Amino acid sequence: xxxxxxxxxxxxxxxxxxxxxxxxxxxxxxxxxxxxxxxxxxxxxxxxxxxxxxxxxxxxxxxxxxxxxxxxxxxxxxxxxxxxxxxxxxxxxxxxxxxxxxxxxxxxxxxxxxxxxxxxxxxxxxxxxxxxxxxxxxxxxxxxxxxxxxxxxxxxxxxxxxxxxxxxxxxxxxxxxxxxxxxxxxxxxxxxxxxxxxxxxxxxxxxxxxxxxxxxxxxxxxxxxxxxxxxxxxxxxxxxxxxxxxxxxxxxxxxxxxxxxxxxxxxxxxxxxxxxxxxxxxxxx
Amino acid sequence: xxxxxxxxxxxxxxxxxxxxxxxxxxxxxxxxxxxxxxxxxxxxxxxxxxxxxxxxxxxxxxxxxxxxxxxxxxxxxxxxxxxxxxxxxxxxxxxxxxxxxxxxxxxxxxxxxxxxxxxxxxxxxxxxxxxxxxxxxxxxxxxxxxxxxxxxxxxxxxxxxxxxxxxxxxxxxxxxxxxxxxxxxxxxxxxxxxxxxxxxxxxxxxxxxxxxxxxxxxxxxxxxxxxxxxxxxxxxxxxxxxxxxxxxxxxxx
Numbered sequence: 001x002x003x004x005x006x007x008x009x010x011x012x013x014x015x016x017x018x019x020x021x022x023x024x025x026x027x028x029x030x031x032x033x034x035x036x037x038x039x040x041x042x043x044x045x046x047x048x049x050x051x052x053x054x055x056x057x058x059x060x061x062x063x064x065x066x067x068x069x070x071x072x073x074x075x076x077x078x079x080x081x082x083x084x085x086x087x088x089x090x091x092x093x094x095x096x097x098x099x100x101x102x103x104x105x106x107x108x109x110x111x112x113x114x115x116x117x118x119x120x121x122x123x124x125x126x127x128x129x130x131x132x133x134x135x136x137x138x139x140x141x142x143x144x145x146x147x148x149x150x151x152x153x154x155x156x157x158x159x160x161x162x163x164x165x166x167x168x169x170x171x172x173x174x175x176x177x178x179x180x181x182x183x184x185x186x187x188x189x190x191x192x193x194x195x196x197x198x199x200x201x202x203x204x205x206x207x208x209x210x211x212x213x214x215x216x217x218x219x220x221x222x223x224x225x226x227x228x229x230x231x232x233x234x235x236x237x238x239x240x241x242x243x244x245x246x247x248x249x250x251x252x253x254x255x256x257x258x259x260x261x262x263x264x265x266x267x268x269x270x271x272x273x274x275x276x277x278x279x280x281x282x283x284x285x
Numbered sequence: 286x287x288x289x290x291x292x293x294x295x296x297x298x299x300x301x302x303x304x305x306x307x308x309x310x311x312x313x314x315x316x317x318x319x320x321x322x323x324x325x326x327x328x329x330x331x332x333x334x335x336x337x338x339x340x341x342x343x344x345x346x347x348x349x350x351x352x353x354x355x356x357x358x359x360x361x362x363x364x365x366x367x368x369x370x371x372x373x374x375x376x377x378x379x380x381x382x383x384x385x386x387x388x389x390x391x392x393x394x395x396x397x398x399x400x401x402x403x404x405x406x407x408x409x410x411x412x413x414x415x416x417x418x419x420x421x422x423x424x425x426x427x428x429x430x431x432x433x434x435x436x437x438x439x440x441x442x443x444x445x446x447x448x449x450x451x452x453x454x455x456x457x458x459x460x461x462x463x464x465x466x467x468x469x470x471x472x473x474x475x476x477x478x479x480x481x482x483x484x485x486x487x488x489x490x491x492x493x494x495x496x497x498x499x500x501x502x503x504x505x506x507x508x509x510x511x512x513x514x515x516x517x518x519x520x521x522x523x524x525x526x527x528x529x530x531x532x533x534x535x536x537x538x
Binding site: 045050051052070086105109113117153154155156190193222 | 286287288289290291293294297306307308309310311312313314316317318319320322323326327330331334363364365366367368369370406407408409410435436472475476
């Protein structure tokens with residue numbers, strides 16, 4: 001369990017964007033860019049060169065959120081000690097405003113699969129994830145936020161609901177939560193539940209960051225809608241509406257726009273951040 | 286019915302394998318193509334990573350052929366680390382072992398070059414020695430030892446590797462002529478660039494890296510390559526900011 005004095009999330013309750021190197025100049029030239037930037041930890045684990053130079057420079061001007069995509073918190077095997085050491089090093093020198101990872105697995109038997117893979121919500125998984133999060137927070141020396149996944153299928157063996165599972169992880173480990181509102185919408189559509197009732201059951205008090213992103217639409221074998229979390233387009237209206245539903249209950253939070261494939265011009269990304277600002281502006285202070 | 290990650294991964298990497306039991310939709314029907322979303326994410330993201338990592342190979346083979354090769358490669362060599370910036374380490378060897386590509390013997394060396402450029406891009410930063418660091422009397426130069434930037438990389442090839450690379454990445458570059466070419470990669474600031482090394486240059490650099498003085502390295506190199514051009518080699522290193530320190534052990538007087 002993490003000591004509460006190390007729960008040091010310092011992201012402002014403002015819009016942020018996922019940083020893409022092609023936007024470097026515009027972000028620095030823009031008079032009013034965004035409140036903060038998020039980076040994928042693994043892209044900044046080289047020894048030097050342009051990525052680290054850009055990050056050092058950006059970190060002097062913006063709060064930075066370090067978002068890991070490769071730790072495999074839900075992996076059946078032990079966490080990769082080399083990767084944990086690299087995270088500790090990055091978080092150590094950068095001293096970011098926030099550090100987060102995913103409720104997922106991606107590495108098995110030292111093979112990294114480059115995707116966020118799903119987990120059964122069982123007591124056994126719970127124990128393992130809590131032990132891994134304890135190890136991460138102990139090693140990195142600060143609180144981590146855990147993000148809810150987008151789900152395309154369910155496990156027969158699951159015995160917990162996702163909100164209860166996340167609440168219990170946060171209670172046992174002292175980790176914070178990163179609520180991906182698009183992921184809730186995607187999972188709710190794919191697994192046929194109400195996104196509002198998910199939010200009603202979700203421990204909003206533990207949320208320190210919100211994610212929004214675009215998804216693609218497909219169909220399953222039975223002609224039912226199958227939404228895919230692609231981060232390759234604008235956030236859709238029902239997800240903006242769900243954001244309002246969340247903010248009405250949580251109060252202001254840092255809100256991130258994620259756009260990772262078919263990355264658009266800065267102006268398009270910036271317009272999405274403006275829309276997030278409008279959503280934050282409409283909640284009473 | 287529980288699904289282990291071993292089972293999940295095996296089905297993920299083998300498109301012909303059955304979807305594991307114990308995965309279902311909201312109506313408790315078998316997951317079917319819902320599982321394919323994960324299969325697709327893995328294959329597409331790793332294929333995309335291979336295209337980005339090996340742009341010249343992609344250009345030489347064509348995008349569709351590269352898709353096919355990447356599909357075979359990623360199943361044989363899934364990434365061994367979450368650092369995707371270094372994915373594809375085994376690709377040169379994989380290409381060399383592909384019988385269908387044996388008529389393009391130079392492909393493996395092109396892949397080695399693309400890997401080396403990426404490693405150089407992510408290497409630690411360093412401070413180049415001042416431009417006048419070697420403006421010293423010739424009798425002292427031969428006694429000097431050099432240290433190189435971590436971003437310096439050397440590739441030896443039995444193929445005209447530099448000319449092949451140029452022909453496929455520069456407009457109007459001349460057609461490669463037969464012969465062997467060694468390459469020096471330097472990274473003046475953030476962008477690594479390959480240069481053609483004079484004959485013997487790769488040996489001379491290896492001698493310097495082993496701790497020999499400029500003079501000793503020159504003697505060893507010119508014994509094998511009488512035409513070795515030390516001045517041209519030093520000029521490439523200096524222009525690329527690849528020399529980080531010059532130290533001279535003066536003889537006791």
